[in-house]
Amino acid sequence: xxxxxxREALKLRYYTPLGPGPGFFPLWLAVLLAVLxxxxxxxxxxxxxxxxxxxxxxxxxxxxxxxxxxxxxxLVIALLDSLGFxxxxxxxxxxxxxxxxxxxxxxxxxxxLAGSFGVYYVFVHWLAVSLPVGVFGI
Numbered sequence: 001x002x003x004x005x006x007r008e009a010l011k012l013r014y015y016t017p018l019g020p021g022p023g024f025f026p027l028w029l030a031v032l033l034a035v036l037x038x039x040x041x042x043x044x045x046x047x048x049x050x051x052x053x054x055x056x057x058x059x060x061x062x063x064x065x066x067x068x069x070x071x072x073x074x075l076v077i078a079l080l081d082s083l084g085f086x087x088x089x090x091x092x093x094x095x096x097x098x099x100x101x102x103x104x105x106x107x108x109x110x111x112x113l114a115g116s117f118g119v120y121y122v123f124v125h126w127l128a129v130s131l132p133v134g135v136f137g138i
Contacts, residue, residue, distance in 0.1 A: 002037060006030035068099050084134025090116035 009030055012023030058066070072095050079088050093112035101108060123129040 002030045002034035005033065065100060069096065072096060080132050082134055084136065084138055085131040086116050086120050086138045087134060087136065089119070 006027055009023045009026035012026065013021035014023045014027065015021050072092055076088055076092050090112055093115045094108065097103070097108040097111060120131055123131055
């Protein structure tokens with residue numbers, strides 16, 4: 001994977017008159033990926049394996065949470081174009097924070113509002129990135 005990424009990064013300009021070009025960071029990330037992969041291979045091959053710690057595998061409740069997150073992601077994908085970014089992400093954040101979090105409901109509401117409407121505002125108005133707008137116009 002790192003060799004493929006490095007080959008593709010070398011097709012881009014490495015350096016421009018203004019500084020690092022579009023191929024600079026992808027090339028060094030590919031090199032870093034290769035070094036980390038070699039280190040993982042070395043450890044997995046030549047190091048004695050450690051026994052699995054107690055509780056390594058999740059219990060029933062853990063697997064239900066994983067299923068809830070995956071189901072929520074499927075719903076986000078299905079509803080994003082029809083309902084729009086703000087409403088879908090508001091529901092997604094609220095659901096995740098209620099299911100997985102242990103914070104006060106006011107904190108959950110603040111994070112969900114900032115993560116949906118706040119992120120929408122930053123991306124659309126400051127960064128000029130178009131995000132899906134649903135049937136309600138938000």
